[in-house]
Amino acid sequence: MSESDNNLSRKRHWLIVYDISDHRQRRLIFNLLKNYGQRVQFSVFECELSKKQQLTLRQQLCDYMETDDSIRWYPLCQWCKPKVDWMGIGEAPQDNDFYLL
Numbered sequence: 001m002s003e004s005d006n007n008l009s010r011k012r013h014w015l016i017v018y019d020i021s022d023h024r025q026r027r028l029i030f031n032l033l034k035n036y037g038q039r040v041q042f043s044v045f046e047c048e049l050s051k052k053q054q055l056t057l058r059q060q061l062c063d064y065m066e067t068d069d070s071i072r073w074y075p076l077c078q079w080c081k082p083k084v085d086w087m088g089i090g091e092a093p094q095d096n097d098f099y100l101l
Contacts, residue, residue, distance in 0.1 A: 008052045015074040016045045021066070028064045029071075032057070046076075 016033060020026040020043075033039070036057055037047030049057065061071055076084070 009050045011048050011050050012054070013076040013078070014047045014049055014054070015076055016047055017072045017074070018043045019070040021068055025064055025066060025069065029061060032060055032064065 014037075016037070018026075018029055018033075020029055026043075030039075033045045033047070036049060036053065037045040040046050047057075065071065
């Protein structure tokens, strides 16, 4: 695997937050994001994405957005992710299992 292939497949944790005014557009974006990550709040998803997945998702989200919509991407580093905390209802973010060989 070349260095560029490795960079495209390396995963990073993202917090994706959206504010979409149109109900139909919001439903389309919700259905798209649920295929990539875990919904943790009404308009908030946590996603573990490779660079290739991120680029694909960004393009798909752009296709659904209107001019007055907003989607924000917040990266969570590997050291910050375990420190995610919450209050009230909800569950701990789900970790993808991985194994070192």
